[in-house]
Amino acid sequence: MFNKRIKIKDLLKMEPGLSGVVVMGWVRTFRNNQFIALNDGSTNANIQVVAELGQFDENTLKRLTTSSSIKVIGNLIASPGKGQTVEIHATHIEILGDSDPEKYPLQPKKHSLEFLREIAHLRFRTNTFGSVFRVRHSLAFAIHKFFNEKGFVYMNTPIITASDAEGAGEMFHVTTLPIGKPPVNENGQVDYTEDFFGKATNLTVSGQLEGELGATAFGDIYTFGPTFRAENSNTTRHLAEFWMIEPEMAFHDLEDNMNLAEDFIKYIIQHAVDNNLDDLQFLDQRLAEEEKLLPTDKRSEMGLLEKLNFVLTNQFERITYTEAIDILLASPAYKKKKFQYDVKWGIDMQSEHERYLVEKHFKKPVIVTNYPKDIKAFYMRQNDDGKTVAAMDILAPGIGEIVGGSQREERLDLLTQRMNEMNIPTEELWWYLDTRRFGTVPHAGFGLGFERMVLFVTGMTNIRDVIAFPRTPKNAEF
RNA sequence: UCCUCAGUAGCUCAGUUGGUUAGAGCAUCUGACUGUUAAUCAGAGGGUCACUGGUUCAAGUCCAGUCUGAGGAGCCA
Numbered sequence A: 001m002f003n004k005r006i007k008i009k010d011l012l013k014m015e016p017g018l019s020g021v022v023v024m025g026w027v028r029t030f031r032n033n034q035f036i037a038l039n040d041g042s043t044n045a046n047i048q049v050v051a052e053l054g055q056f057d058e059n060t061l062k063r064l065t066t067s068s069s070i071k072v073i074g075n076l077i078a079s080p081g082k083g084q085t086v087e088i089h090a091t092h093i094e095i096l097g098d099s100d101p102e103k104y105p106l107q108p109k110k111h112s113l114e115f116l117r118e119i120a121h122l123r124f125r126t127n128t129f130g131s132v133f134r135v136r137h138s139l140a141f142a143i144h145k146f147f148n149e150k151g152f153v154y155m156n157t158p159i160i161t162a163s164d165a166e167g168a169g170e171m172f173h174v175t176t177l178p179i180g181k182p183p184v185n186e187n188g189q190v191d192y193t194e195d196f197f198g199k200a201t202n203l204t205v206s207g208q209l210e211g212e213l214g215a216t217a218f219g220d221i222y223t224f225g226p227t228f229r230a231e232n233s234n235t236t237r238h239l240a241e242f243w244m245i246e247p248e249m250a251f252h253d254l255e256d257n258m259n260l261a262e263d264f265i266k267y268i269i270q271h272a273v274d275n276n277l278d279d280l281q282f283l284d285q286r287l288a289e290e291e292k293l294l295p296t297d298k299r300s301e302m303g304l305l306e307k308l309n310f311v312l313t314n315q316f317e318r319i320t321y322t323e324a325i326d327i328l329l330a331s332p333a334y335k336k337k338k339f340q341y342d343v344k345w346g347i348d349m350q351s352e353h354e355r356y357l358v359e360k361h362f363k364k365p366v367i368v369t370n371y372p373k374d375i376k377a378f379y380m381r382q383n384d385d386g387k388t389v390a391a392m393d394i395l396a397p398g399i400g401e402i403v404g405g406s407q408r409e410e411r412l413d414l415l416t417q418r419m420n421e422m423n424i425p426t427e428e429l430w431w432y433l434d435t436r437r438f439g440t441v442p443h444a445g446f447g448l449g450f451e452r453m454v455l456f457v458t459g460m461t462n463i464r465d466v467i468a469f470p471r472t473p474k475n476a477e478f
Numbered sequence B: 001u002c003c004u005c006a007g008u009a010g011c012u013c014a015g016u017u018g019g020u021u022a023g024a025g026c027a028u029c030u031g032a033c034u035g036u037u038a039a040u041c042a043g044a045g046g047g048u049c050a051c052u053g054g055u056u057c058a059a060g061u062c063c064a065g066u067c068u069g070a071g072g073a074g075c076c077a
Helices: A058-064 A111-118 A126-151 A208-218 A254-273 A279-294 A304-312 A321-329 A351-364 A413-421 A430-437 A451-457
Strands: A018-031 A035-039 A047-048 A070-076 A086-097 A201-205 A220-230 A241-250 A317-320 A368-370 A388-396 A400-407 A443-449
Touching: A018 A047, A018 A058, A035 A351, A058 A443, A111 A126, A126 A220, A126 A254, A126 A279, A126 A451, A201 A451, A208 A220, A208 A241, A208 A430, A208 A443, A208 A451, A241 A254, A241 A451, A254 A279, A254 A304, A254 A317, A254 A368, A254 A388, A254 A400, A254 A443, A254 A451, A317 A321, A321 A351, A351 A368, A351 A388, A351 A400, A413 A430, A443 A451
Parallel strands: A047 A086, A317 A368
Antiparallel strands: A018 A035, A018 A070, A035 A047, A070 A086, A220 A241, A241 A443, A368 A388, A388 A400, A400 A443
C-alpha cells in the first residue's frame, strides 16, 4: 500500500506537528551523514529528512546515494535550520532502490544541456527539466480547458494518411512492403496496391484538412496531436516529431481567427503563471544566470516572468504583409544594408526580417496578415485584390513563427481553380472538396506548434529541451 | 542539405613553436568532523586524447576522410 504517501509539494505547505508522515522520493543530496534532501518530482523544492546520528544503522546510511529511492516515515516539525521552514525527523527509513554512485551519471553539480540531452531518460530528475515538463503539462492541460470552455470538440485526426496534398514538407513513408525487394508494377515502379493500405501512405504533416471536415459539422473543433516532418532540419526550433494544436472554426473570418488565437495564447500562458509560478520563477532565474554569460547586446531586455506578463497585458501588434514590407524598407537596417536577403513586395520574409519586426521594431508578438497568394497554401481564401490571401502568422520574440493560420477558401470554383494552378490533384481530395459542395460556410483556423509555445513560456532556447525524447535527424534514442 | 565551431578523466575544461610518465576544478571512493543547505578539511583512484588513415626520429598537437555534437542558414510549426 503506497498511496498513503504525501506529495512533497503538499507537505511543504502543512503546519508542523504532524506525526507518522509518509514520504517517498529520490535522494538529491545526503549531507553530513544526517540531512537528506528528498525530491519526489511534485516540485523542485526538496523536503529535508533528518536522520539523527546513531538512530540508523551504518549500512542503511551508506546506501543513501544520489538518486536512490527511499520511503521515509517520520514527524513533520519546524526546522531549527535556516534553509527551510519544516523538516521530517525520520523514525523509519527504507531503501526502495539503490543507485550506484560510481555509475549514476547525474551528479550534485551543474551539467550542460547538451550532456543532459544524451541522458534524456534521467534528465527529468534535474530542477530545470522538472520545471520545464511540469510547465509543459500545465500548458497542455490549459489547451484542453480553453477549448472545452468555448464548446469546441476535441477531434483526433489520423496519424497515417494517404494524402500528401498539403505540401507542408517532406513526409515519412509508412509501409509494410519489404525494403529490399518491394513488388513492382509494369512500369518498374513500386506497386503500392500490394501495400498494407493498398496505396502509398505517410505520417501526417497536419490534421487541418480533416479538421475542416469536423468544423463543417460541429462548428468548432480542435486537434492536439503528433505531427511529423522528414525535413533534414538541424536548428533549435525544428523537430521531426512535434505536437501541434489545430483549431478550425466554421462561421469565422480572419479577424475572428486572430482574436481567438490571441485569446488562446494569453489564456494558456495565464494558466501556467497561475498554476506553476514556482517553476516559472526557477526558469526565470535559470535564464537570467545563463544570459549573464552572453555579451550585453545578445541579452534579452526582459526577464522571463516580465516577458510573460508583458505579453499578457499588451495587445499583439496587427499589421498586413504590405505594411510589414514598408516597415522593413524604411528601416535603418535596410538602409544600412544589414539584411542578407533583399526586401521587396512578394518575398517570403526571411528569419532576419521577422526578427527585425518582432524584436527590434515592435518588441512584442506581431500578427502579420494578408500575404501574397503565391507564397501561401492553396486552401487560403483569396482576397478581392486578386494578389493576397487571408492568411495570418503570429511571430513571437526569440522563436519566430509560432502560429500559422488563415481563413479558408470556401468558394468551390475559386478553390479548384487555385488547386489547378498549383498542381494539387482535385480527384484525390474529393472528400475535402465535398465540404464546399454541400453547405459550404466561411471558416478559418490555425496551427500552433506546441513545443515552440513551451519554448516561449519556459525561456528555454533549444526545442530539444522541451520535448521528452526529441526526434531529430540522426537521433531516435530512447 | 549548406556554412562555422567543437570532440582530452563520470562532468566542465586547460594542454605553449610537434618533444620525458597528459593536468585542474567538480563528481566518486577512504578518513576526519557532525544542524548541514551544491557542507567543510585531508588523502586516493580514475585516460584507447571520437574513429580511420597519413606526414614525422617523435602526434593530444600537423594533414585527409568519417562519425557525433553545437550555433547559424534554408524548410517550417
